[in-house]
Amino acid sequence: MNLDALWPLIQFLVPFLFMFGFVVALMLPTMIFMERKVSAYIQDRRGPNRANILGIRLFGMIHNVADVIKLLVKEDLEPKAADKTFFRFAPFLVMTIAIMTMAVIPFGEPIAIWGKALHLQIAPLNAGILYIFAISSLSVYGIILAGWSSGNKFSFLGAVRASSQMISYEVALGLSVIGILIAYGTTDLAEMVRAQGANPLTWGVVLSPIGFLLFLTAMFAETNRMPFDLPEGESELVAGFHLEYSSFKFALFFMSEYVNMVVGAAVISTLFFGGWQVPFLSTAMIKQNSALIFSGMMISGGAVLLLISVSLIDAIRRPFFAWGDRRDHEPKVFLPLTLLGGVGMLWLGLGVIPGLDIAKYPWFPVVVVLLLQITAFCAKTFFFSFFFIWVRWTLPRFRYDQVMQLGWKYMLPLGVANIFLTFAFARLWLGWLR
Amino acid sequence: MIVVPRPAYSLREKVYFWEIAKGLLVTFGHLARNLWGAALRNRTIQTWEYPEEPRPYPQRVRLLHRLVKRPDGTPKCVACYMCATACPAVAIEIIAEPSPDDAIEKRPISFVIDELRCVMCGFCVEACPKDAIRMDSEVGDLMGTRREDFIFTLDRLLEMKPRAGAYLGDRELEAKRKAGLI
Ligand code: SF4
Numbered sequence: 001m002n003l004d005a006l007w008p009l010i011q012f013l014v015p016f017l018f019m020f021g022f023v024v025a026l027m028l029p030t031m032i033f034m035e036r037k038v039s040a041y042i043q044d045r046r047g048p049n050r051a052n053i054l055g056i057r058l059f060g061m062i063h064n065v066a067d068v069i070k071l072l073v074k075e076d077l078e079p080k081a082a083d084k085t086f087f088r089f090a091p092f093l094v095m096t097i098a099i100m101t102m103a104v105i106p107f108g109e110p111i112a113i114w115g116k117a118l119h120l121q122i123a124p125l126n127a128g129i130l131y132i133f134a135i136s137s138l139s140v141y142g143i144i145l146a147g148w149s150s151g152n153k154f155s156f157l158g159a160v161r162a163s164s165q166m167i168s169y170e171v172a173l174g175l176s177v178i179g180i181l182i183a184y185g186t187t188d189l190a191e192m193v194r195a196q197g198a199n200p201l202t203w204g205v206v207l208s209p210i211g212f213l214l215f216l217t218a219m220f221a222e223t224n225r226m227p228f229d230l231p232e233g234e235s236e237l238v239a240g241f242h243l244e245y246s247s248f249k250f251a252l253f254f255m256s257e258y259v260n261m262v263v264g265a266a267v268i269s270t271l272f273f274g275g276w277q278v279p280f281l282s283t284a285m286i287k288q289n290s291a292l293i294f295s296g297m298m299i300s301g302g303a304v305l306l307l308i309s310v311s312l313i314d315a316i317r318r319p320f321f322a323w324g325d326r327r328d329h330e331p332k333v334f335l336p337l338t339l340l341g342g343v344g345m346l347w348l349g350l351g352v353i354p355g356l357d358i359a360k361y362p363w364f365p366v367v368v369v370l371l372l373q374i375t376a377f378c379a380k381t382f383f384f385s386f387f388f389i390w391v392r393w394t395l396p397r398f399r400y401d402q403v404m405q406l407g408w409k410y411m412l413p414l415g416v417a418n419i420f421l422t423f424a425f426a427r428l429w430l431g432w433l434r
Numbered sequence: 435m436i437v438v439p440r441p442a443y444s445l446r447e448k449v450y451f452w453e454i455a456k457g458l459l460v461t462f463g464h465l466a467r468n469l470w471g472a473a474l475r476n477r478t479i480q481t482w483e484y485p486e487e488p489r490p491y492p493q494r495v496r497l498l499h500r501l502v503k504r505p506d507g508t509p510k511c512v513a514c515y516m517c518a519t520a521c522p523a524v525a526i527e528i529i530a531e532p533s534p535d536d537a538i539e540k541r542p543i544s545f546v547i548d549e550l551r552c553v554m555c556g557f558c559v560e561a562c563p564k565d566a567i568r569m570d571s572e573v574g575d576l577m578g579t580r581r582e583d584f585i586f587t588l589d590r591l592l593e594m595k596p597r598a599g600a601y602l603g604d605r606e607l608e609a610k611r612k613a614g615l616i
């Protein structure tokens with residue numbers, strides 16, 4: 001086998017499978033589940049808990065399955081007035097663009113393997129951030145096509161709102177990162193993460209806090225999330241641009257919103273929170289102390305799992321309360337798993353690793369680095385994905401004029417000022433740290 | 435004329451981020467509390483899982499009507515029309531006939547309550563001089579697909595059984611509640 005010929009394929013496939021699996025197969029259902037359960041818990045409700053498979057309801061996660069089945073078997077309506085070609089094309093465009101953005105996000109330090117560097121990034125572009133802006137501004141097309149081709153006034157109004165909002169906030173979005181672009185001196189996302197270093201004090205959020213807030217706000221507007229979800233304003237537009245869509249075409253819009261959010265969260269963590277950098281642990285440091293760090297990870301993970309088991313035992317032992325859920329079988333199902341996992345991790349961390357001669361396994365430090373960095377990246381992305389949901393259930397919606405006012409009158413000037421502020425501050429701060 | 439002054443926003447409120455952070459903390463508090471409660475099955479979310487967890491009725495609950503029988507099985511009702519007169523929803527229709535028993539003047543040959551009209555006010559129970567109509571049957575939630583399902587005739591009303599089982603506030607129920615058993 002000629003490795004050189006296969007290499008581009010491997011270089012593409014490995015990060016692609018990971019990213020696709022993480023965003024679409026893992027985060028997407030989690031986000032939809034969290035949207036329901038977190039909103040329920042924030043509002044002191046119980047949230048979804050009816051759908052089940054043989055009595056196992058997984059705290060409402062089975063509702064996702066029910067959703068998919070429902071959306072697949074529902075009738076696919078197409079309004080008479082719709083422009084059929086574009087009507088069918090729009091959801092695919094929106095979904096494609098949402099997924100495309102994740103191509104440039106790095107999720108780990110490039111690993112040396114078979115004498116080559118495997119970039120943990122689907123497309124190691126040196127214009128990474130520009131690519132993200134270019135692609136994300138395309139998503140307006142999908143939305144306006146959907147709204148216009150539906151042949152419905154409400155959809156069209158929603159699409160117009162969406163496009164004007166997204167275009168306005170794109171300006172602020174672009175401006176807010178210029179400061180840190182100057183500070184890092186690169187547009188390559190992988191380089192930017194490396195430039196931020198493992199010390200949280202040199203991360204983008206410290207160098208450019210205003211830029212971070214502006215970027216976060218603009219991201220909310222870009223993904224049409226809650227304080228800015230005017231394109232869907234139920235009370236005035238019924239459902240906005242996807243009003244006429246049903247069945248799986250609607251599902252595509254629905255999912256693309258969440259994919260957008262997850263990718264947005266990944267971009268935020270990459271630009272401002274050091275991407276895959278593990279706080280305080282640089283790659284070299286992890287490699288040197290891989291055994292120690294790995295057993296530390298295992299021990300803390302095992303301890304957490306054992307704590308969870310204790311609470312599960314408590315839940316099983318405890319009598320049902322009037323407000324408790326009489327149909328909960330999950331603790332009994334999960335208890336063996338958490339117990340086994342916890343004991344196994346503790347055994348690995350305390351028993352196996354300390355007695356191991358690490359020098360014999362040259363791949364061991366690489367795996368630890370990979371594990372830690374991917375975990376760090378996923379954790380950051382998860383947090384910001386959760387943040388999107390958290391904010392949605394906290395803030396009320398803006399009026400449309402307020403959205404425009406905020407975008408043009410406050411965020412734009414602030415974004416311009418932020419360029420200079422960040423530049424000056426980053427210089428002074430980094431100089432002072434050294 | 436009263437002019438209510440609009441409170442001016444302070445600088446902190448105008449900057450907005452501080453207030454957002456405060457709001458986020460409030461919602462996160464609820465989330466954390468309820469997550470904790472869900473893990474330990476506490477009573478943080480006071481929702482009843484209704485069909486699986488039937489709620490105990492309060493003692494003064496008004497359930498569907500029933501007509502009480504005499505020991506010999508005839509209706510206790512003397513067709514005095516008190517309940518029909520008291521009914522604000524005009525839900526009761528009675529047709530009377532002379533009773534064969536001389537001690538009792540009249541008896542109903544037809545006693546119809548239209549439960550679709552009834553507003554469950556309980557005035558009929560209050561009005562009845564014979565304690566013949568009561569609102570303590572087993573049925574609290576009536577379902578039907580046709581209009582006739584809700585028309586309660588004399589026979590149907592006589593068939594309704596009184597509700598057995600504890601009410602909220604009963605002594606043993608309260609003891610269980612205090613012990614955290616329900
Ligand atoms: S409960 Fe009220 S409305 Fe219903 S039948 Fe009796 S008096 Fe009429």
Ligand code: SF4
Nearest residue numbers: 511512514515517562
């Ligand atoms: S008030 Fe009582 S006794 Fe009189 S008609 Fe009504 S149910 Fe019968």
